[in-house]
Amino acid sequence: MSATSAATPPRERTTGVAGGPGGPRRRGSTLLRHLAVVAVAGLLLVGVSYAVEPFRNFQLATVAAYLCATAGLTVLTGLNGQLSLGHGALMATGAYTVALCQNAFYDRGVTGGLLLLVSLAAAVVATVAVGAVVGVAAARLRGPYLAGVTLAVAVVVPALTVTFDGVFNGEQGLSVPVEPPPLALGVYFPYERWQLWIAGAATLLALLLLANLVRSRYGRTFRAVRDDEVAARLAGIHVARTQVLAFVVSAATAGLGGALLAVLAQSVSPGAFGLTLSLFLLMAVVIGGLGRLTGAVWGAVMLVALPDLSHSVTEQLTLPAAAAQRLEGNLPLAIFGITLVVVMLAAPGGVQGLLSRFGRALLARWRVGRS
Amino acid sequence: MEEGLALHHIGVRFGGLTALDDVSLRVPPGRVVGVIGPNGAGKTTLFNVICGFVAPESGSIALDGRPLRPRPHRLTRLGVARTLQGTGLFAGLTVLENVMTGASHTARAGFLPALLGLPRSDRDEARLRRDALDVLDQLGIAAHADAAPGTLPFAVRQRVALARALAARPRLLLLDEPAGGLGAEDIAELAELIRQLPHRDPDPCAVLLVEHHMDLVMSVCDELVVLDFGRVIAAGTPDEVRDDPAVTDAYLGAAVDEAAA
Numbered sequence: 001m002s003a004t005s006a007a008t009p010p011r012e013r014t015t016g017v018a019g020g021p022g023g024p025r026r027r028g029s030t031l032l033r034h035l036a037v038v039a040v041a042g043l044l045l046v047g048v049s050y051a052v053e054p055f056r057n058f059q060l061a062t063v064a065a066y067l068c069a070t071a072g073l074t075v076l077t078g079l080n081g082q083l084s085l086g087h088g089a090l091m092a093t094g095a096y097t098v099a100l101c102q103n104a105f106y107d108r109g110v111t112g113g114l115l116l117l118v119s120l121a122a123a124v125v126a127t128v129a130v131g132a133v134v135g136v137a138a139a140r141l142r143g144p145y146l147a148g149v150t151l152a153v154a155v156v157v158p159a160l161t162v163t164f165d166g167v168f169n170g171e172q173g174l175s176v177p178v179e180p181p182p183l184a185l186g187v188y189f190p191y192e193r194w195q196l197w198i199a200g201a202a203t204l205l206a207l208l209l210l211a212n213l214v215r216s217r218y219g220r221t222f223r224a225v226r227d228d229e230v231a232a233r234l235a236g237i238h239v240a241r242t243q244v245l246a247f248v249v250s251a252a253t254a255g256l257g258g259a260l261l262a263v264l265a266q267s268v269s270p271g272a273f274g275l276t277l278s279l280f281l282l283m284a285v286v287i288g289g290l291g292r293l294t295g296a297v298w299g300a301v302m303l304v305a306l307p308d309l310s311h312s313v314t315e316q317l318t319l320p321a322a323a324a325q326r327l328e329g330n331l332p333l334a335i336f337g338i339t340l341v342v343v344m345l346a347a348p349g350g351v352q353g354l355l356s357r358f359g360r361a362l363l364a365r366w367r368v369g370r371s
Numbered sequence: 372m373e374e375g376l377a378l379h380h381i382g383v384r385f386g387g388l389t390a391l392d393d394v395s396l397r398v399p400p401g402r403v404v405g406v407i408g409p410n411g412a413g414k415t416t417l418f419n420v421i422c423g424f425v426a427p428e429s430g431s432i433a434l435d436g437r438p439l440r441p442r443p444h445r446l447t448r449l450g451v452a453r454t455l456q457g458t459g460l461f462a463g464l465t466v467l468e469n470v471m472t473g474a475s476h477t478a479r480a481g482f483l484p485a486l487l488g489l490p491r492s493d494r495d496e497a498r499l500r501r502d503a504l505d506v507l508d509q510l511g512i513a514a515h516a517d518a519a520p521g522t523l524p525f526a527v528r529q530r531v532a533l534a535r536a537l538a539a540r541p542r543l544l545l546l547d548e549p550a551g552g553l554g555a556e557d558i559a560e561l562a563e564l565i566r567q568l569p570h571r572d573p574d575p576c577a578v579l580l581v582e583h584h585m586d587l588v589m590s591v592c593d594e595l596v597v598l599d600f601g602r603v604i605a606a607g608t609p610d611e612v613r614d615d616p617a618v619t620d621a622y623l624g625a626a627v628d629e630a631a632a
Contacts, residue, residue: 029488029490029493030488030492030493031487031488031489031490031493034488208488209486209487211488212485212486212487212488212492213485213486215488216480216485216486216488216492216496217471217475217478217480217485217492217495217496217499218482218485220464220468220471220472221472221475223461223463223464223468224461224464224472226463227460227461227462227463227464228459228460228461228462230424230443230455230459231455231459231460231461232461232472233443233444234422234443234444234446234447234452234453234455234459235447235472235473235475235535235539236444236445236446236447236448236473236474236475236476236539237444237472237475238444239444245482
């Protein structure tokens with residue numbers, strides 16, 4: 001061990017703090033490395049889609065949709081330091097765009113497997129536009145004022161769908177017609193598996209791009225602006241432009257996540273994108289591990305697992321129907337809130353922070369055992 | 372053409388308070404110029420004017436004979452870098468990343484290559500990393516490249532801040548109280564380092580230094596400007612300034628006031 005470390009050139013020496021928040025330096029192509037991870041994840045996902053029952057496929061697809069949003073939010077809040085209470089509304093923007101596009105295609109009798117791609121792309125574009133407007137406002141604001149503006153967005157956007165009910169059909173919302181799986185996959189191909197494939201592919205693409213960006217100088221710039229705006233400006237960084245960029249990137253992924261949710265549910269209504277969703281997203285990202293894409297995965301899993309869990313819990317209890325319904329509705333929020341407090345007190349790095357600390361400890365022990 | 376930085380008759384007022392009054396000074400290439408003065412004399416305001424954080428009410432700034440309308444994020448492009456009081460390091464970035472950030476204006480790869488993870492973006496990063504490691508090497512702190520700034524002793528952090536500024540390859544370096552919080556030995560090393568800056572082989576840079584520590588200022592500066600209540604009360608070589616009665620007055624007067632209070 002000592003012989004190898006003496007052989008490494010002096011530049012490779014480190015003081016033991018491995019990499020820091022940016023992770024250790026890595027050699028080779030960023031793209032190839034990330035593509036390899038995505039390919040493995042994709043293969044795993046296909047395998048799992050055959051191994052589990054349709055309902056689990058649907059749940060996993062929902063996790064993927066939420067993951068788009070949490071991954072974007074963790075980049076914005078964790079890496080760039082901008083708090084957003086409005087990501088639920090950005091998801092709604094994507095969801096309604098995809099609904100309007102799909103309906104427009106179907107009303108005109110245009111069909112084809114690639115139309116969904118067009119609609120999803122349109123959802124991202126629309127959310128980028130909304131995100132740019134909110135982002136420009138956000139770049140001028142700090143702390144509680146930023147929270148206030150994004151909160152307003154979270155409240156206003158769902159309300160708009162009721163105000164303009166000619167287009168958005170009010171509280172009822174819109175249905176989202178989606179094509180069945182292509183016949184080439186066989187007549188008995190489960191629809192839920194197809195949903196997981198669509199959501200999984202879109203999310204893996206979004207994660208690939210996010211991971212590339214976080215690794216690039218833009219990721220570093222995001223973090224520099226978060227840590228010290230004055231020093232960032234003196235280092236040649238246009239702070240406001242960087243903040244708008246982070247907001248737009250984050251909005252794009254939130255829009256894609258919302259669009260995927262709409263495609264999965266085959267419907268969209270304002271109730272699904274209320275303020276609670278925005279709060280849930282933020283809590284999920286913090287509990288998962290703020291600023292880490294892997295943390296966003298844990299957060300997205302929790303977003304789907306918790307309501308499911310609270311459903312099973314209330315089923316176990318023998319309660320009057322009304323009380324059971326109320327409990328089921330509020331239990332996830334309560335569990336999330338308590339978990340958040342516990343995580344903040346016990347492990348500010350979130351689930352992912354705990355896991356990587358655990359992993360490092362194991363690795364260190366393994367190395368000691370070998371030498 | 373007047374080379375280097377030149378400030379002509381700069382005036383700054385904050386409400387009724389005159390922070391700078393008719394301040395002129397020059398930092399020619401190859402020189403170390405110091406700005407000293409009692410607390411509240413306007414030294415940091417002067418830096419903030421040069422960096423564009425504070426807009427002067429009157430007067431003009433010129434860099435290499437061209438009028439300069441400074442904006443903070445454009446400075447490194449113009450060849451001016453500044454360190455901050457304290458260290459102003461990015462706590463969530465490693466030492467190496469901190470220094471790479473200092474050279475942000477030299478990054479060429481755009482948003483799309485970064486998003487797609489193209490080799491162009493990787494090459495750009497590799498070059499920034501090499502350059503940053505070179506600077507860390509020159510300052511003798513390459514061993515700390517992967518450390519988080521918060522884990523390092525203050526003297527090393529101070530050096531990282533200097534490395535970040537030098538990574539921009541400035542022609543003019545503004546140092547804001549670089550000796551603050553350092554011990555005598557560290558100050559001696561810092562003095563040696565500052566003296567070399569104008570004579571480095573690639574990238575020589577002039578220095579404008581704001582500092583309280585008199586020994587450091589007297590030992591490294593070619594010229595001194597003394598501010599008091601926003602006005603230049605003396606200017607010249609360290610020896611000239613030391614013997615100037617106006618300077619002793621300003622400093623001793625302040626001391627007497629403090630003792631009386």
